[in-house]
Amino acid sequence: MAGKIIADQIQSTAAGTVDTKYVVDGRKGFCNFNQGTSAITDSLNTSSLTDTSAGKGAINWTNAMGNANYTCTTGTGTVSTSAYVVSLNDDAAFVARTSSAWSFQTNYANASTSAIFDSNFSICAAYGDLA
């Protein structure tokens, strides 16, 4: 039988009390995607992926965020067998971020080279206020 627990605060015996809104107020959307095949593997609150060019694109949100000042945490997979540092980055410097779309670019680099590339495994999660 489905039920509901209503509480404004949760208290720990060791760490004091926290308002439930800070517990419940977690990620507002996420997207796990493969730009190598231009496909979304799993998501929440995502309407589509715009693949704009090699290693670049945007995640479009279904429920817009309150404004463009939300946070995205990211991760991406390694580049074949080479020792590169890889990262999925905010691309707002080149493509304006909006409340309904988060633009990104995926980079790899080592001591001698760097490039934008299509990652086969990228994840991002958005945190902030919803519209």
Add this chain to the structure above:
Amino acid sequence: MNTPEFQGTNLWERLHWAKDNLEPVQTDYRVVFENDVDSPASILVADPNWMACALQGGILPPVWVYWLLAADEAHPDFKKHTRGYLLHDTRPIGPLTEEQAIEYLIYKDVPRTVWENYNVGNKPKLVICNKSQLPQTREWRNAWGISDEVVSGNSKTVQQIEKQDGLDLTEMFSNELNRSKVYA
């Protein structure tokens, strides 16, 4: 499975319900569009969970809600959305076919400057295709474009969407834009 009566329920909660209860739908449709003559063609891929919502019906708001929020955000004094209730309180749309869902997604996630006049010019700026029609590797991805040989047929216009919902969006948009100009 029937969709609960969701009008007035926060859209984000609806999306959670959909993720818990609906099977994701991977569509084979892709939207190819050219937003800028100096940039390669963009490929729009529908999200499987979103597609499940669109096919199910009773979850997503009408697309014009997004247009009004976009107009708000384009306002120079915009700080944050104050009309988010449009997403939550507007009566959700009914079930769409896969093709209608792609069309909805175009109006939502492709820049208006692209779809508004997509078929004006030497070749269309936007085409809907099957993913098998795209290059099968990412080679020369930054040189991809819509073929000059593509000839697009006519499609549903914005005015037809307005008629579906019994709205006069031209007037609504005009009012929004005028409001922006007043405060600019």
